[in-house]
Every structure is written in C-alpha cells, then in structure tokens.
Amino acid sequence: MRAFVLHGAKDLKLEQRPVPVAGPGEVLLKLRAAGICGSDVHYYTHGRCGNFVPTRPFILGHEFSGEVVQLGDRVNGLAVGQAVAVDPSRPCSRCKLCRSGRYNLCPQMVYFGSASVIPPSEGCFSDYVLVPAGNCAPLPDGFKYSWGALLEPLSVAAHAIHRSGGVAGKRVLITGGGTIGQMILKVALTYGASCVVVSDPMPHAREFALKSGAIGVLDPMADTMPAEATNWAPGGFDTAFEAAGAAVAANQAIQLAATGGTIVQVGTLEDGVALPMNRLLTKELQYVASWRFANVFQEVIQLVSSGRLNVEPLITRIYPFEKLNEAFIQASSGNGVLKVQISN
Ligand SMILES: [Zn+2]
Numbered sequence: 260m261r262a263f264v265l266h267g268a269k270d271l272k273l274e275q276r277p278v279p280v281a282g283p284g285e286v287l288l289k290l291r292a293a294g295i296c297g298s299d300v301h302y303y304t305h306g307r308c309g310n311f312v313p314t315r316p317f318i319l320g321h322e323f324s325g326e327v328v329q330l331g332d333r334v335n336g337l338a339v340g341q342a343v344a345v346d347p348s349r350p351c352s353r354c355k356l357c358r359s360g361r362y363n364l365c366p367q368m369v370y371f372g373s374a375s376v377i378p379p380s381e382g383c384f385s386d387y388v389l390v391p392a393g394n395c396a397p398l399p400d401g402f403k404y405s406w407g408a409l410l411e412p413l414s415v416a417a418h419a420i421h422r423s424g425g426v427a428g429k430r431v432l433i434t435g436g437g438t439i440g441q442m443i444l445k446v447a448l449t450y451g452a453s454c455v456v457v458s459d460p461m462p463h464a465r466e467f468a469l470k471s472g473a474i475g476v477l478d479p480m481a482d483t484m485p486a487e488a489t490n491w492a493p494g495g496f497d498t499a500f501e502a503a504g505a506a507v508a509a510n511q512a513i514q515l516a517a518t519g520g521t522i523v524q525v526g527t528l529e530d531g532v533a534l535p536m537n538r539l540l541t542k543e544l545q546y547v548a549s550w551r552f553a554n555v556f557q558e559v560i561q562l563v564s565s566g567r568l569n570v571e572p573l574i575t576r577i578y579p580f581e582k583l584n585e586a587f588i589q590a591s592s593g594n595g596v597l598k599v600q601i602s603n
C-alpha cells in the first residue's frame with residue numbers, strides 16, 4: 260500500500276508498505292477521507308510538534324474515516340463494507356481517570372500519528388489503516404466520508420462547550436477564529452448561545468465567522484477593541500473560549516468576561532504567559548481548561564446527521580490522496596484556510 264512517511268521538516272515521502280492484517284479486536288480500514296490538523300502542520304513544518312520530537316520516521320494524520328475491509332477475531336457490531344469514522348484516542352481504559360470517564364486525560368494515551376509516545380504511533384495517511392474496533396463509529400446513511408474526517412476536531416469544540424457548563428442563552432466570545440474557533444462558533448450557535456462574537460486579527464477569519472452566524476467580529480489588535488466588544492455584550496460576555504493560544508487573547512478574554520463568567524482555555528499557550536490574575540479573582544471568574552475530548556463523538560455524529568450542524572463550509576479544499584504534499588503546503592499557508600482534506 261501507499262503511505263506518506265514524514266522523515267523530517269518538509270520531508271514527506273510517498274513509500275510502499277505492506278498492507279496490515281487485522282488482529283483480534285481490530286479492523287482494517289480502507290482510508291476514504293482524512294483531514295490535516297494544526298498539529299500535523301507543526302510536524303510537517305518543523306519536524307516536531309512542541310515537545311513531541313519523533314524518534315523515527317512515521318505516518319502523520321489522526322482525523323479520518325474509512326470503509327471496513329477486514330475484521331479481526333472477536334469483532335462484533337461492524338461489517339465489511341461499512342463506513343466508519345475513527346475516534347483517534349486510545350487510552351489505557353484502566354487508570355482512575357479512564358474509569359471516571361475522563362479518558363482524554365489518561366497518562367497512557369496513545370493518539371494516532373503522534374510523537375507523544377516513543378516510538379511515534381502511526382497515523383492515517385496510508386491506503387489502509389489498522390484500528391481497534393472500539394474506536395470505529397459507524398456513519399449513518401448519507402453521511403459523507405469528508406464529514407467523518409471532521410468529527411475529531413468537532414469533538415474538541417463540543418467538549419469545550421461542555422466544559423463551559425453549557426452556552427444556551429449565553430453571550431459568548433471566541434478569541435481565535437482558526438479551525439477550532441470556527442467550530443466552537445458553529446456548535447455554540449447550535450446549542451443555543453444567544454449571541455457569539457469572534458475576535459481574530461485575520462480579516463478572512465472574521466469574514467468567515469460572520470458568514471457562519473457570529474453577531475459581530477473584533478480585531479484584537481485594534482485600540483477600539485474593548486469598547487467595541489461592550490457594544491455586543493454590555494457588562495461583558497458570560498462565556499469566553501480562548502482558542503487562539505495567544506497571550507493577548509487570554510488577557511482580553513479575562514478583561515471582556517462578565518463578572519462571575521467563565522473562560523475556557525482551548526488553545527495551547529506558551530509556558531510563562533502573564534495573566535491579570537487579580538482581575539480573575541475580583542470578578543470571580545471560572546478559568547477552566549479543555550483538553551482534546553471525551554464522550555462526545557456520537558453526539559457530534561448526531562448533530563451533523565440531523566442537519567443541525569452544517570459542516571460543509573468548514574472544508575476549504577479536498578485533494579486526491581497522492582497530492583498530500585500539496586495539501587500540506589496549502590494547510591500551512593494559513594491563507595484563508597480552515598480544513599484541508601485528502602480523499603482516497
Ligand atoms: Zn486534530
């Protein structure tokens with residue numbers, strides 16, 4: 260089979276690998292659609308992702324859907340020919356966090372296509388992918404493979420909404436209009452936020468947010484930003500999602516949150532960011548974190564299949580499998596790009 264193997268920064272080679280065989284509890288999928296995540300772009304651009312440095316060449320990719328082509332022993336509830344999306348989290352299932360349902364925090368977590376473990380785990384950018392049966396979520400009829408490959412980042416957005424305690428009737432601020440910020444916008448509106456305002460320095464991100472239903476947009480670099488924000492939410496926002504992973508954005512979220520409000524940190528910040536902790540204290544804000552996701556994959560499938568969440572506009576472009584290098588170049592250009600996918 261064909262597999263794209265990352266050998267180092269900007270060095271993604273199309274190689275031949277043997278087709279894997281499904282063992283007990285596993286299924287073999289023919290890859291149908293896969294998305295490029297921000298973390299994939301980091302590996303592609305820098306050869307590493309933050310502290311995660313691959314110890315050998317590996318296959319990237321963790322946002323994917325496919326068709327079941329082979330079942331291992333002791334696999335129930337799945338059939339050859341079935342369309343599935345894959346939840347890429349493989350926690351230990353035994354530790355205290357796993358048993359309490361917070362498996363996204365499992366210290367033994369293995370994600371697909373990640374150098375968080377040594378050696379790195381293989382990802383999905385290959386013709387066939389071996390997946391534990393329990394990670395496969397069957398897709399309803401009419402559910403496109405490309406939507407299936409969006410379920411992982413959509414789950415990150417839905418988890419962030421749940422971590423906030425819910426957004427129904429709330430005035431919501433989202434700092435950062437990248438892929439996750441835009442997905443939080445869509446999910447927040449679906450879950451009944453009374454209004455959503457998105458802050459991003461890039462005009463195309465603001466434009467996209469307005470098209471998706473944001474009541475207003477803000478430029479975090481403009482001096483007028485705090486004053487403009489109060490037009491949309493006098494007294495401040497009930498809930499703010501910090502999806503930029505930027506110090507400026509985190510500061511503004513604290514500044515613009517209503518007294519007694521909630522801030523959810525979704526974006527990855529540099530260590531040592533200075534925040535106005537006394538504002539946080541005197542406004543009695545709840546500053547909560549949201550890491551990956553847990554227990555929302557099925558819920559997101561429902562949101563999409565019921566038509567309540569239209570995800571089609573989030574897909575910027577779909578490349579054929581063999582053009583993955585071109586897809587990475589577009590995904591890393593940052594130029595008006597939300598989600599870039601490949602189809603196979
Ligand atoms: Zn991802």
Ligand SMILES: [Zn+2]
Pocket residue numbers: 350351352353354355356357362365366367
């Ligand atoms: Zn665990």
